[in-house]
Structures are given as C-alpha cells and as structure tokens.
Amino acid sequence: MSESKTVAIIGAGPVGLAAAAHVLERGMTPILLEAGPEPSHAVRQWQHVQLFSPWEYNVDKAAERLLSSIGWNSPDPHVYPTGAELLERYLDPLARKTVLKDVIRTSSRVTAVSRLGFDKAKTRGREKAPFEIRYQNGKGPETLRADAVIDASGTWSSPNPAGASGLSAIGEREAQTKISYAMPDVLGKDRARFAGKTVAVLGAGHSAVGTLTDLTTLAQQVPGTKVVWLLRGNDPAKAFGGGANDKLVARGELGAHFASLVASGKVKVEAEFQVGSISSTDEGLRVSTGSGCCGRRVIVDELIVATGFRPDLSFLSEIRLRLDPAIEAPVALAPLIDPNEHSCGTVRPHGARELVQDDPGFYLAGIKSYGRAPTFLMITGYEQVRSIAADIAGDREAAERVELELPETGVCTRGGVEGDDAASGCCGGPAPAAVNACCMTGADAKAIGKTGCGCS
Ligand SMILES: Cc1cc2nc3c(=O)[nH]c(=O)nc-3n(C[C@H](O)[C@H](O)[C@H](O)COP(=O)(O)OP(=O)(O)OC[C@H]3O[C@@H](n4cnc5c(N)ncnc54)[C@H](O)[C@@H]3O)c2cc1C
Numbered sequence: 001m002s003e004s005k006t007v008a009i010i011g012a013g014p015v016g017l018a019a020a021a022h023v024l025e026r027g028m029t030p031i032l033l034e035a036g037p038e039p040s041h042a043v044r045q046w047q048h049v050q051l052f053s054p055w056e057y058n059v060d061k062a063a064e065r066l067l068s069s070i071g072w073n074s075p076d077p078h079v080y081p082t083g084a085e086l087l088e089r090y091l092d093p094l095a096r097k098t099v100l101k102d103v104i105r106t107s108s109r110v111t112a113v114s115r116l117g118f119d120k121a122k123t124r125g126r127e128k129a130p131f132e133i134r135y136q137n138g139k140g141p142e143t144l145r146a147d148a149v150i151d152a153s154g155t156w157s158s159p160n161p162a163g164a165s166g167l168s169a170i171g172e173r174e175a176q177t178k179i180s181y182a183m184p185d186v187l188g189k190d191r192a193r194f195a196g197k198t199v200a201v202l203g204a205g206h207s208a209v210g211t212l213t214d215l216t217t218l219a220q221q222v223p224g225t226k227v228v229w230l231l232r233g234n235d236p237a238k239a240f241g242g243g244a245n246d247k248l249v250a251r252g253e254l255g256a257h258f259a260s261l262v263a264s265g266k267v268k269v270e271a272e273f274q275v276g277s278i279s280s281t282d283e284g285l286r287v288s289t290g291s292g293c294c295g296r297r298v299i300v301d302e303l304i305v306a307t308g309f310r311p312d313l314s315f316l317s318e319i320r321l322r323l324d325p326a327i328e329a330p331v332a333l334a335p336l337i338d339p340n341e342h343s344c345g346t347v348r349p350h351g352a353r354e355l356v357q358d359d360p361g362f363y364l365a366g367i368k369s370y371g372r373a374p375t376f377l378m379i380t381g382y383e384q385v386r387s388i389a390a391d392i393a394g395d396r397e398a399a400e401r402v403e404l405e406l407p408e409t410g411v412c413t414r415g416g417v418e419g420d421d422a423a424s425g426c427c428g429g430p431a432p433a434a435v436n437a438c439c440m441t442g443a444d445a446k447a448i449g450k451t452g453c454g455c456s
Contacts, residue, residue, distance in 0.1 A: 004147075005392060005393070006030075007019075007030050010033055010133075010150070011034060011153035012034035013040055013042055013043060014058070014381065014382075015367070015378065015381035015382065015384070016034070016365075017063060018382045018385050019152055019365060019388065020100050021062035021100065022389035023392070024100075026392070026395075031105065032103055032104040033144075034108060035157075038106060040091045040092070042156035045156060046083050047084040048189075049082065049210060050082050050210075051082065054077060055078070058086060059090055062386065063090075063094050066098040107137050108136070108137045111141075111315055112133075112134040113133050113149055113316055113318065113362070114132045114318035114319070115129040116130050116131070116132045120317075120320060126359070127360045127361070131145065131148070148392045150365050151365065152366040152368065153312070154366060155309035156182070158309060160305070160307040160310055161305065161307070162202055162278065162287075163276065169277050170278070171279045175279065175280050175285060179304075180193075181304075187214050187218060194225065195218060195221075196223070197302055198226040198284070198302075199215055199303075200298055200302070200304070201227070201228070202275060202304070202306060203231070204233060204236075204239040205307075206254070207308075209254060211304055212227060212229055213261065215227045216267060219266065227266065228267075228268045228300060230298070231270070237259070274289050276295060278303070283299045285301065287299075287300060308372065311371050320357060324371065327371045328372050329369060332353070333354045333369060334373075337370055339374060349402045350383075350384065350387075351384055351386070351390075351402075353400065356391070365384045366385075379404065
C-alpha cells in the first residue's frame with residue numbers, strides 16, 4: 001500500500017535525515033529538501049559546541065541500519081561528541097555515503113506548501129489531494145508533489161530577538177553589526193570579534209551559559225576581555241541547572257562550573273535586565289532597559305543574544321495547522337513541554353498522533369515541533385519520525401507503539417517553577433505514557449489533584 005508514496009521532508013538535519021531513513025525502510029520514496037549548501041547546515045553553524053548527550057542518544061536506529069550496510073564504525077556510546085564530531089562520525093557519512101545521498105537536494109529552500117488545487121479554505125476532497133511544495137534552488141522556482149510532508153526544518157534560522165516583549169528591541173536592527181545571535185564560536189573562528197572586548201550575553205539557557213563560559217576562557221587568554229551577563233529574571237541560580245542531579249552528566253557539570261564562575265566574579269551579572277532599546281554611541285553599544293532615556297543601561301562592544309528560537313511558520317500559511325497559541329507547538333504536545341510549567345527536560349515519547357496536523361499527511365517533527373520550548377533532544381525527534389513513517393505507511397499499530405525509553409533528563413531547575421522538591425532532583429523520571437505530565441513527580445502530583453511538576 002505504501003510503495004508508491006512519495007514523502008517530502010523539509011530539512012536535512014539529524015531528524016530530517018532520520019525521517020528519510022525510516023521512510024526508505026517502509027518502502028516509500030523520500031525527497032529531502034535542504035536550504036543550506038550542504039546537509040545538516042544548521043548543525044554546521046554550531047559545530048564548535050560540546051553536546052551534553054552522549055552518542056547513545058544521538059544516533060537514530062534506522063539511520064544506524066543504513067550506515068551498517070556501508071561498514072560504519074559506530075562511536076563509543078558513552079562518549080560526548082562535539083557538533084563537529086556529530087557531523088564527521090554520523091551525519092556526513094549518513095548523508096553522503098548511504099543511499100540517502102541520492103534523495104537529498106541541497107541549496108533547496110522550501111518557500112511554500114499547499115494542497116494541489118485547494119486553498120486553505122476549501123474542504124471537500126482536500127485530504128485526497130497531493131501536497132504541492134515550492135522551493136528555490138538558485139535556478140528558479142521549482143515545484144514538487146508528494147503524498148505526505150514532514151517539516152523538520154528546525155528553528156536555527158529564526159532566533160528570538162533581544163527585546164523583552166518578543167519584538168526586536170528599538171534600534172536592534174540598526175545595530176546588527178555589533179550583535180550576534182545564538183552561539184558564536186568565541187574561542188574559534190569568531191575569536192577576533194570578541195577578544196579584548198567587553199561582551200554582553202543576553203539569555204539564561206544552555207546556549208547563554210555555554211557562551212559565557214567560553215568567554216571567561218577567552219578573558220583568561222586575552223587581557224581586556226570582559227564578560228557581562230544580562231538576564232531577564234531575578235535569580236541567576238535558575239540557569240545553573242540540576243548539577244549532580246542531572247541525568248545528562250555533561251549538562252549538569254556545565255551548570256555547576258558556570259555557577260562557580262559567577263561566584264568568583266568572572267562574570268558580571270545584571271539581573272532583571274529587560275532589554276528595551278539598543279543604540280550605537282561613541283562609547284560603544286548602549287543596551288538599555290525601557291526606551292533608552294531613563295532605564296538601566298550597559299555599554300559594551302558586542303552583544304550576543306541567546307534568548308532561544310521560534311519556528312518559521314511563514315511558508316505554511318496554506319496548511320491547516322493546529323498549534324498552541326503560546327508555545328507554537330502542536331496542541332497535543334505543547335502542555336508537555338510548556339516552559340511556564342516545566343523546567344524538566346523529560347517529555348514522554350510521542351509520535352504521529354500528537355504531531356499530525358489538521359491537513360492529514362502533514363507533520364511537524366524535530367526541534368521545530370517544540371515551537372518555542374527549549375528542551376528538545378535529538379532522540380525524541382528520532383522516535384517522532386519512526387512513528388510518523390509508520391503512520392504514513394498505514395501501519396497504525398507501529399505508529400502508536402512507543403519504542404523509546406528516554407533518558408531521565410527530568411531534572412528540575414533549582415528554585416525553578418517546580419518548587420522546593422527540585423533541589424533533590426524532583427522529577428523522578430518520565431511520566432507514564434497515559435499521563436499528561438512532564439515527569440513522574442508531576443504525574444504523582446496530578447493524581448492527587450495538584451498542578452505542575454510536583455509543585456503545590
Ligand atoms: C547549540 C546547540 C546544542 C545542542 N545540543 C544538543 C545535545 O547535546 N543533545 C541533543 O539531543 N540535542 C541538542 N540540541 C538540540 C537539537 O537536538 C538540535 O538542534 C538538532 O540539530 C535538531 O535537529 P533537527 O533536524 O530537528 O533541526 P536542525 O538540525 O536545525 O535541521 C534543520 C535543517 O532544515 C534546514 N532548513 C531550514 N529551513 C528550511 C527550508 N525552508 N527549506 C529547506 N530546508 C530548511 C536547515 O538548513 C537545517 O539543515 C542542541 C541545539 C543547539 C542549537
């Protein structure tokens with residue numbers, strides 16, 4: 001039944017590549033459209049970063065089977081790779097040496113997805129119409145038809161702006177030459193830009209913590225380098241993570257090390273700093289709260305904005321999407337990952353049922369499926385696309401089945417929304433599949449009528 005199906009996959013990152021492997025295994029035809037000049041273009045931008053998940057959580061099973069067929073030398077499951085090693089040891093061989101090389105179209109940016117002959121408002125017969133995918137590949141506009149679409153295009157290219165209200169701060173666009181987003185390679189290729197400068201980092205997630213840590217190393221190597229941490233909240237400790245309680249050891253260590261850097265004064269902390277405006281002055285870049293005239297301000301040479309990412313939904317305007325209005329994730333998934341409720345990284349495994357949209361055959365997958373929530377893990381994405389490929393192939397039983405045991409990344413941020421239990425690593429592992437909770441403690445709390453992750 002599934003043999004003739006063509007599945008368009010948007011994005012050749014870790015999850016898009018895994019999706020293609022699962023689609024192939026099911027006897028269907030994948031076509032992978034990748035905007036960048038090479039597969040895994042987004043990972044290439046952060047290849048200097050040390051991953052906090054070891055190899056055992058970074059390799060998809062169907063991808064591994066494809067690689068085995070070409071005599072792949074699998075890495076030690078307990079070692080933590082860098083982004084560069086993830087590319088070199090896994091993603092590049094998968095994309096360039098297996099049969100996937102014949103189904104990837106690079107430099108192909110998807111610009112629109114629709115159902116052939118049906119605008120968004122037209123219903124009768126809609127579900128039978130193939131998808132029409134438009135993309136640009138430098139030669140001109142191209143069109144592709146497919147029976148199903150998996151959008152695994154990530155969020156890397158749409159970082160959140162500096163402005164505390166979700167909009168660009170006043171003057172942010174004009175000051176672009178002094179602003180970087182996400183995780184520049186401050187110790188490597190971008191070193192000259194930051195060495196000997198006063199650099200502010202805005203944000204309190206793992207990217208901000210990683211960049212601040214690297215900047216303190218740069219400050220040791222290059223005199224005159226000064227590091228300023230701008231955070232919107234009032235409690236720096238929330239960024240330190242679960243420390244020894246974190247089941248992802250490398251992530252726990254990063255947080256603990258960062259806490260010691262802050263305590264030693266190597267990072268100047270500006271808490272409750274809600275950026276309102278940015279302007280270039282003779283003294284340097286002026287980053288201010290409020291509109292600039294009367295708020296607090298810091299003067300720096302460079303600003304790094306590490307305030308997370310949001311999904312680019314612009315090319316999906318003709319697809320019937322059902323997304324949570326706050327998190328911009330599929331409605332069935334959003335309550336499990338809502339950062340207002342959970343700082344836990346654990347989410348129960350989920351798949352096609354949660355990810356399919358109101359246009360049957362269209363699925364969001366990978367980090368894009370998490371919308372604005374920051375806790376996505378590759379291994380979660382691999383389970384998503386295993387289930388989605390089964391669903392497209394008509395194998396409902398396999399689509400519903402849970403084949404993944406997620407690592408217990410359920411560590412609550414100390415002093416975070418989960419409350420006092422957090423200090424002892426409150427989450428207690430993943431919640432049972434039937435319970436809408438981020439972790440076991442949350443499930444227990446719900447069972448006795450409380451809300452949230454074990455909080456009162
Ligand atoms: C710095 C950093 C460190 C991380 N560390 C870890 C970790 O240790 N462990 C872990 O499990 N997860 C980690 N993650 C989270 C996550 O697993 C990764 O971001 C992962 O790369 C997500 O895979 P993806 O395939 O969903 O998206 P991406 O890797 O972002 O891939 C999406 C692809 O789609 C392409 N694309 C975008 N728009 C279009 C378009 N319109 N048309 C065609 N192609 C398009 C992009 O060029 C890109 O290649 C990390 C993320 C970051 C940013």
